[in-house]
Amino acid sequence: MSHWIVAPIVIPAFAAPLLLLVRRAPHLQRKVSLAATALLLAVGIALYGLAMDGTVRPYFLGSWPAPYGIVLVLDRLSATMVLLTAVLASAVALYSLNGWDEKGHHFHSLFQFQLMGINGALLTGDVFNLFVFFEVMLIASYGLLLHGGGSNRLRAGFQYVAINLVGSTLFLVAVGLIYGVTGTLNMADLAVKVSQVTGDSAAILRTGALLLFLVFALKAALVPLHWWLPTAYAAAPAPSAALFAIMTKVGAYCIIRVFTLIFGADGGAAAFVAAPWILPAALVTLLIGALGVLASRVLVDLVCFAVVWSMGSLLVAVSFFDAQGLTAALYYTLHSTLIGAALFLLSNLIATRRGRWHGLLQPSPSMVQAGLMGGLFFLAAIAMAGLPPLSGFIGKLMILAAAWPSALAGWIWAIVLATSLVVIVGFSRAGTVLFWKSEAVDASHPEPLPEPVRIAPLTAAILLVSGTALLAVFAGPVTRQLEATAQQLLDPAPYIAAVLGEQQTAGLPGRR
Template sequence: MSHLIIAPILLPILTAIIIMLPPVHYVPNRRRLVSIVATALQLIIACCLLWETQQNGLTFYAVGDWQPPFGIILVADTLSVVMVCLTTFLALAAICYGAAGEDVRGSFFHPLFHFQIMGINGAFLTGDLFNLFVFFEVLLIASYGLLIHAGGKNKTKAAVHYVVLNLAGSAVFLFSLAILYGALGTLNIADMALKVSTLPPEDVLLVKAGGLLLLIVFSLKAAVLPLQFWLPDTYAAASPPVAALFAVMTKIGVYALLRVYTTIFGESAGPLAGLGMNWLWPFGLATIVLGAIGVMGSLDFRKVVANLVIVSVGTLVCLVAMQNTAANAAVLYYTVHSTLVTGALFLLADMIANQRGKAGDRLVSGRRVAQPVLLGSLFFAAAVTVAGLPPLSGFIGKLMILQSAVTPLQQVLLWSVVLLSSLMVLIGLSRAGSILFWRVTGSESGGDKALPLQVFAVSLLLLASPMLVVFAGPFTELSVAAAVQLEDVSQTISTILLESSVSGGAQ
């Protein structure tokens, strides 16, 4: 394996350091140029890593040549690398939007942004649970700073709740890791999967307790009911580019659930197989319903979008709980679709708010927007996509979700909840759109027109939806291949633990 696997972690760190140096830091245009170019380079590297993964299969990188299970390793498989590509693509659009003027409202917007990208990429690529905790902390610390970017009472209040809740989650995370390490003697994911499959009966309850604590932590990160209450206010209060990047944050929790409970507590885990999935399934369904109710009942557009994130999280959690190949493939496709469209909606909400005067994004009568055709078209495209209507990617994603239900009970519950929530989302978005664009007071617009860089950022994210339709065949095949690779735990163990002793891995 080449050194390419560590580039998505090193490049954001170097970019953040360069931006903070005097030649760049004191000139806003220089900060923007370095930030955008570096993020575009990260996207290119992520795509190259995906191509390399398709050629070579699952590979790992042993930092410092300390071989697993003792050293720090990064693992590149189809699932993790696609998530890195998704993160960098979303980040590129968010940084472009921020470079239109939002970034100057805080001195360290760009460095913090890149530190958060580094933490997110690391969380996707790590092959060790303790390093997953480390990368969680890195991205959370950066997110604390980004959340209060530009200041304000609402942001400070949301930040306090967000920080306290995540500190509690981090403490539980450490407790669970201590329990699992004490019982298994390792936190390397592949090595844990091997040892859980041969676990002595007297250690089963201890490992089960650690695994259930992890389930709570990841559910908190993903905002699964009843741990979702922090999300709407936090995401609604964040600056537009920050909220757009936050669209992928909940997916880290879903990714961790999928990775840990398929690899460590999957079919080969004996008495611990499917640990916690009988709890995750009903809570996932309830999360969908709660999010859909939030979409219909929210009083401002940003909270409508935040509740759309909750709907997508509930849908993904239900898929994780079903634990079959079709469901795992649907997780990847729907994650990419939902993350990009909700990121676009957070940016679009700001563009609309800026043109409605004092009404902002509140769902009340306000000034006419200055660009009704442009913003209305973008809103319509996003609404059709997120509601799952043909011919855009949401329809294909919903189709894959419905087809993944295999038992009669799953089919009845999942089909009913998903289709009903789609109808509720469509009603909620129709209500929001009619108020924002048709209930106008006065004949003049309430703000300035959107800048070209802002329109480019939103259009870039929305363009992904038709591309996911045009290339639906290859991407669904990629999703299925990622699911099959994830479920092949014996091959993962063989590659990481057995081949490393022969080849020495990469360093």
């Protein structure tokens, strides 16, 4: 049992209170936060390398055996997501040196608590502990959303808190229903017991499973539960919004994990109970997101709706629940997380270059460093819209290929391609207004020229944009690893055996 499995939770858990102790020393806070994030990245790389042999590794806290104690589980999927979180966190921590962290004493401690919640949700092997880590993640996100103050953030924060409190309540209700029927919340134990539930209890179990899906769909911004995201993310500080790019993916991760392991092919009466709902909702999400991109009049709003649109694409692939679909979904998860975060950071860098016009999509005098900002925005835009040669194009082709065997392939192709065209038009219009159209400066109201972008935030944005190029260059090996991950997800027997032990799972019907 490798003790490094708990490190992605322990590192930020220790760093956060330490940062509270030095909250009056911003330079020391930065050093501690950067060091903790760098260590998390190193651990993420090591765990990813450990998981790539295909072995499922449980970690039993306090040495309590499952299903009685708390268990963390490292497999290909959790290792991939932990590494993605660490990469994103490193870029955000670097960007925050632009001065965002000076607008409040608690940015870095909240940042670390957020990482603790995200990594805990990705590694836990228990549904109740998934709820606990969701709450840690969400409470920290409340603080990060409000960081720096302002009436807009306060209003957005109220909506964000309200909708997530509803989600948390539904989560508890779902947990109660599932526990009442099965007597367990350990994911591996649930995977064994749900297939044995029959009669009236099966209806209760399906209700609990659908409520869980509703909660995860809320986190993933799936229509009609998407409306909170544009308001909240647009109001959040840029580094907070960039980190939030992984939170929607945590919702998608939970859908993949729970509805392949517990309510998958061997789920009995509740097998794939959420599958019929995912594809229609994902297609509507594509439409709403694309129309939002086209209608946006502020740059950050455009980015928010682009994130909603990307989640629709991702969940279209998830809805097939086969190896090809899950491979496409995982590749698109890597792509959309990096490029979504990059666009949030770039939208802030661009807005601060434009004086009183800020992020409004209106002609303004030529901005400082217009060539550099325009080049980065161009690359990020074509990646998000799915144009060649970057990873968005490859991810979109994988999704379309996964949809081909479906009876609804014609509708899926039509909506995906049509909304992609709309998103291209939306980003083209924004880029034209920001970088090609300019107006004369009123001599009576001259605009003070902002300073050039500092090295740290510029480096963070460049690294994230470069990530999409690297995903395209190494698409072959990355896809092969993700195919192995998808195959591991569709065969839950090794996961169950690793957590519960071979003797507890031997001879169970329906287990491959």
